[in-house]
Amino acid sequence: MTSRVRKAVVPAAGLGTRFLPASKAIPKEMIPVVDKPAIQYVVDEALAAGLDHVCLITNPGKEAMERHFAPAPDLEAALERKGDQARLDAVRETSSKGEIAFVNQGDPKGLGHAVGRAEEWVDGEPFAVLLGDDFLDADDYILDAMCRIQERTGGSVILLLEVPPHMIQMYGSVDPTSVAAVDLPGEGEVPDGLEIHRISRLNEKPAPGEEYSNLAVIGRYVFNPAVLDVLKTTPPGRGGEIQLTDAISTLASMPAEDGGGVYGVVFRGHRYDTGDKLEYLKAVVQLAAKRTDLGPDFTTWLQGFVSTRDNA
Numbered sequence: 300m301t302s303r304v305r306k307a308v309v310p311a312a313g314l315g316t317r318f319l320p321a322s323k324a325i326p327k328e329m330i331p332v333v334d335k336p337a338i339q340y341v342v343d344e345a346l347a348a349g350l351d352h353v354c355l356i357t358n359p360g361k362e363a364m365e366r367h368f369a370p371a372p373d374l375e376a377a378l379e380r381k382g383d384q385a386r387l388d389a390v391r392e393t394s395s396k397g398e399i400a401f402v403n404q405g406d407p408k409g410l411g412h413a414v415g416r417a418e419e420w421v422d423g424e425p426f427a428v429l430l431g432d433d434f435l436d437a438d439d440y441i442l443d444a445m446c447r448i449q450e451r452t453g454g455s456v457i458l459l460l461e462v463p464p465h466m467i468q469m470y471g472s473v474d475p476t477s478v479a480a481v482d483l484p485g486e487g488e489v490p491d492g493l494e495i496h497r498i499s500r501l502n503e504k505p506a507p508g509e510e511y512s513n514l515a516v517i518g519r520y521v522f523n524p525a526v527l528d529v530l531k532t533t534p535p536g537r538g539g540e541i542q543l544t545d546a547i548s549t550l551a552s553m554p555a556e557d558g559g560g561v562y563g564v565v566f567r568g569h570r571y572d573t574g575d576k577l578e579y580l581k582a583v584v585q586l587a588a589k590r591t592d593l594g595p596d597f598t599t600w601l602q603g604f605v606s607t608r609d610n611a
C-alpha cells in the first residue's frame with residue numbers, strides 16, 4: 300500500500316476560447332454556475348474527498364481566482380455592519396477552504412504541461428488532478444474511491460465515461476480490460492460496486508475508426524508521482540500541446556515498480572462540463588432546479604416558459 304492521497308492539482312490556466320468573449324477578461328473557471336464560480340464546485344469536490352491541500356494552476360490574467368479564495372476584510376466588515384449573516388457566511392466560506400496554493404503555468408502549452416508545473420508543490424506524493432471547468436454532482440462524488448484504488452495498487456487511476464460512439468473523437472479513448480476489485484493488486488479496502496478496468500493504452504481525440512473503445516477519459520485522475528517524470532519527456536502531441544493522455548499511455552506500459560499501471564473507473568452519475576456553452580447552460584438549469592431556495596420557483600417558471608414556446 301502506498302501513502303495516502305492528500306493533495307489535489309486543479310489546472311485552470313487554459314485560454315477558454317470556447318467561452319469567448321466572456322472569457323476574454325474573466326477566467327472561464329470564474330463564470331458563475333447559479334451563484335458560485337465553477338472553480339469553487341471543483342475545489343469543494345477535492346475537499347469532500349479529504350484532499351485539503353489544493354494547488355490551482357493559473358496564469359497572470361487570472362488573478363480573480365486568487366481573490367475569490369482570499370479573505371475580503373472590507374466586504375466582510377460591510378456585511379457585518381448590515382447584519383447580513385447568510386451572505387457573510389457565503390463570503391467567508393470561500394476563504395476557509397483548506398490550504399490553497401497558486402502556481403503559474405506561463406504559456407498554456409497543454410494540460411500535460413499544466414500538471415507538470417505542480418511538480419515542486421506535489422513533492423513526490425501521489426496526487427489527484429481535477430479539471431477546473433468540469434465537476435461532478437455532489438450526490439455522485441467518486442474521487443475518494445479513486446484515491447482508495449491508487450493507494451491499494453500504487454498505480455494511477457482515471458475516471459471514464461461511456462459516450463455514444465460518434466462522440467469519442469472529442470475525448471481520449473482507452474483500451475480497457477475489466478477487473479474485479481478483489482483482483483486488484485495490493486492490499487486495502489476498495490468500495491463495492493465499482494466498474495474497474497485495467498488500461499493498456501489510450502489515444503487523445505481519436506480519428507474515426509481509431510478509437511480503442513467508447514470509454515472516454517473525463518477530468519478526474521489520481522496519479523502516482525511518476526507521471527511528473529513521464530511528462531518531462533512527453534513530446535507535444537495532438538494540437539501541438541503536451542497531452543496528459545499521452546503521458547497516461549506511457550504510464551500504462553510501465554512496470555508497477557517504476558510507478559506504472561493505470562486503472563479506469565466508469566462514472567455513471569451526473570457531470571457538468573462548464574467549458575462548453577451548451578453544457579454550461581444545462582448545468583445552470585439542473586443545479587438551479589436542485590436548489591431548495593430557488594428550485595421550486597425556477598422550475599415552475601421554466602415549465603411555463605417551455606410550454607409557451609411549444610405552443611408558439
Ligand code: UTP
Binds near residue numbers: 315406410
Ligand atoms: P480545456 O481544453 O477545456 O481548456 O482544458 P481550454 O484550453 O482553456 O479551453 P478551450 O478549448 O480553449 O475553450 C481543461 C482544463 O485544463 C486547463 C483549462 O483551464 C481547463 O480548466 N488547462 C488547459 C490548463 O490549465 N492549461 C493548458 O495549457 C490547457
